[in-house]
Amino acid sequence: MAAVEFTLQGRTDVHGRCYLDLEAVGALTTTCQRCMQALEHPLRLARELELADSVAVIEQADDDVDRVLAGPAMAVNELVEDEVILELPMVGRHEQCEVMAGGDGEDAAGRGEGATAPLKDMLQEWAHRAGRDTSEPQTARRAAGAVRKPIKEQ
Ligand SMILES: [Zn+2]
Numbered sequence: 001m002a003a004v005e006f007t008l009q010g011r012t013d014v015h016g017r018c019y020l021d022l023e024a025v026g027a028l029t030t031t032c033q034r035c036m037q038a039l040e041h042p043l044r045l046a047r048e049l050e051l052a053d054s055v056a057v058i059e060q061a062d063d064d065v066d067r068v069l070a071g072p073a074m075a076v077n078e079l080v081e082d083e084v085i086l087e088l089p090m091v092g093r094h095e096q097c098e099v100m101a102g103g104d105g106e107d108a109a110g111r112g113e114g115a116t117a118p119l120k121d122m123l124q125e126w127a128h129r130a131g132r133d134t135s136e137p138q139t140a141r142r143a144a145g146a147v148r149k150p151i152k153e154q
Contacts, residue, residue, distance in 0.1 A: 004028070004043060006080050018051040018070065022083055030088065035097035045087050049079075 004026030011019050023046045032039040051070035052058045058067045068079060 004080065004084060008076060008080070020049045020051060020068065020079075022047045022049060022080065024080060024084060028084070028088065030092045032094045032097060033091050034093050035099040037094070037097070037099060039092045039094055041088060041092065043084065043087060045083060047083050049083075 004024050006022060006024035006026075009021045011021065013019065024043060026043045028041040028043055030039050030041065031037070047066060050065050050067045052061075052067040053070060055069055058069065061067060068074075
C-alpha cells in the first residue's frame with residue numbers, strides 16, 4: 001500500500017451526537033486479478049462517522065449512518081485503514097490490461113502464430129511418417145515371412 005494522507009476531525013451536532021470527519025487522499029497499489037501486474041487505485045474519500053457508545057448501538061442501527069465505536073483511546077491508523085479498505089474494489093482489475101493490449105499483445109500473438117505453424121508441420125510430418133511406419137513393418141514382416149518359409153522348407 002502506498003502513502004495515504006488523511007485528516008480526521010471531531011465535532012458535535014446540535015443533538016449532542018459526536019462525529020468524526022475523515023478525509024483521505026492518496027494512491028494505493030494492489031495486484032490486478034487478471035494480469036497480476038500492479039494496479040493503482042487513486043483514493044479520495046470523505047466519511048462522516050458517528051461515534052457510538054457501544055457495539056449494540058452500531059448493530060441495532062438500521063440506517064445508513066456509518067458508526068464507529070467510541071473509546072477513550074482510538075487507533076486512528078486502524079480507523080483510517082478500515083475506511084480505505086472499504087473504498088477499494090473487492091476484485092481489482094485493470095480496465096484494459098497492458099499485457100493483453102497494445103504492442104506487447106501483438107508481439108505475443110505473432111510469436112503464437114510462429115509457434116503453431118511449425119507445430120502443425122511437425123504433426124503433419126509425424127502423421128505422414130506414422131502412416132509410412134505402419135505400412136513399412138507389414139511389408140517388412142511379409143518379406144521376413146517370405147524369407148523364412150524357404151528356410152523352414154530347407
Ligand atoms: Zn491487469
